[in-house]
Amino acid sequence: EVQLLESGGGLVQPGGSLRLSCAASGFTFSSYAMSWVRQAPGKGLFWVSTISGGGDATYYADSVKGRFTISRDNSKNTLYLQMNSLRAEDTAVYYCGKHPGSYGPYYIDYWGQGTLVTVSS
Amino acid sequence: EIVMTQSPATLSVSPGERATLSCRASQSVSSNLAWYQQKPGQAPKLLIYGASTRATGIPARFSGSGSGTELTLTISSLQSEDFAVYYCQQYNNWPLTFGGGTKVEIK
Numbered sequence: 518e519v520q521l522l523e524s525g526g527g528l529v530q531p532g533g534s535l536r537l538s539c540a541a542s543g544f545t546f547s548s549y550a551m552s553w554v555r556q557a558p559g560k561g562l563f564w565v566s567t568i569s570g571g572g573d574a575t576y577y578a579d580s581v582k583g584r585f586t587i588s589r590d591n592s593k594n595t596l597y598l599q600m601n602s603l604r605a606e607d608t609a610v611y612y613c614g615k616h617p618g619s620y621g622p623y624y625i626d627y628w629g630q631g632t633l634v635t636v637s638s
Numbered sequence: 639e640i641v642m643t644q645s646p647a648t649l650s651v652s653p654g655e656r657a658t659l660s661c662r663a664s665q666s667v668s669s670n671l672a673w674y675q676q677k678p679g680q681a682p683k684l685l686i687y688g689a690s691t692r693a694t695g696i697p698a699r700f701s702g703s704g705s706g707t708e709l710t711l712t713i714s715s716l717q718s719e720d721f722a723v724y725y726c727q728q729y730n731n732w733p734l735t736f737g738g739g740t741k742v743e744i745k
Contacts, residue, residue, distance in 0.1 A: 552734070562674075562682065562725055564734040576732050612681055622729040624672035626693065628681040 519543040519627045521613050526632030533603050533636070539596040539613030539629055547571065547591040550616040552625060553598045555609035555634075565611070566598065570619035581607075603636045610634075640664055640728050644737035650745040657713040659740045661726035666706045670730035673702055673711045676739075677722045685724075686711065716742070 525537040539551070553565040566587040567576045575587050586599040596613050610633050614625035641664040651657045661671065669689040674682035684693040686702035689709055699714040713720055721744055726737040 561739045562676075562727070562736040564727075564736065567734070578733055617687075622670075622732055622734055624684065624687045624727060624729050625674075625682075626684050626687075628683070630681050 519615060521615065521627060521629030523611065523613050523629045523632040526611065526634045528635045528637065529603055530638050531604060531636055534599070534601045535603065535634060537598040537600065537611055537613075537632060537634070539598075541594045541596065541613075541615070544615070546589075546594040548619055550619055550621050550623065551589060551596045552614045552616065553587065553596075553611055554614055554625070554628075555607075555611045556631075557606075557609045560609075563609075567616070567621055568596070569621070574620060576621075600634070603634075605636050608634060608636045639733055640667060640731055640735050642726055642728055642735050642737035644724075644726060644740050646740060647738070648741045648743060650743050651716050652745045653718060654715050655745075657716055657720075657742055659711040659713075659724055659742070661704075661709045661711070661737050663707045663709070663728055667709075667728040667730040669705045670728060671702075671704075671709050672727045672729065673700075674725045674727065675720075675722045676725065682725065713742070 520542045522540045552567040568587045584602045610631040612631045613629045615627040616623035643662045671689045673686040676682040690702040723739045
């Protein structure tokens with residue numbers, strides 16, 4: 518059974534940093550691209566970033582490029598999102614998602630339960 | 639960037655009735671479109687990919703159709719557990735983009 522468990526969310530001040538993690542199990546982690554998708558309170562879904570299965574290709578939404586870094590440790594079956602220079606508009610539930618292939622672009626076939634990031638002073 | 643527009647924003651339907659949800663793309667996405675269902679407090683769940691292929695375990699009352707710029711999700715006979723928000727997402731090009739969602743509520 519595919520399981521994705523996010524952690525690392527919390528309250529951070531504007532300009533601060535946070536690192537999210539997503540622990541994966543139930544599949545061969547290194548064979549699949551992974552993404553972060555966020556959802557601001559009461560709003561829709563917004564794609565943030567994707568990393569290929571081997572970690573050699575990364576993609577970012579323009580609004581986070583240069584501030585966020587996606588990475589993965591295939592030996593630990595874990596996906597990361599390093600978020601720097603955080604802004605109030607980054608406040609959202611952050612979901613990690615698995616894609617059905619190694620590169621993409623793709624749809625997301627499995628989603629984690631999400632972790633809430635609140636950027637506020 | 640491909641802009642995805644969903645309509646209507648809210649759809650009021652009685653249980654047992656048919657619901658038709660629309661997703662329009664600003665440029666062709668071919669059949670590279672997925673539909674998700676999200677219930678309050680839960681993560682999205684994949685319903686349809688490839689515009690018309692049901693994901694594993696999804697009931698046959700859910701069907702997707704269309705290609706190019708006009709795509710549709712149809713729920714043939716709404717059950718109580720189907721009242722939720724539905725999102726379309728294109729994966730024809732980077733960046734991945736989602737529609738704004740259609741909320742299906744009980745009439």
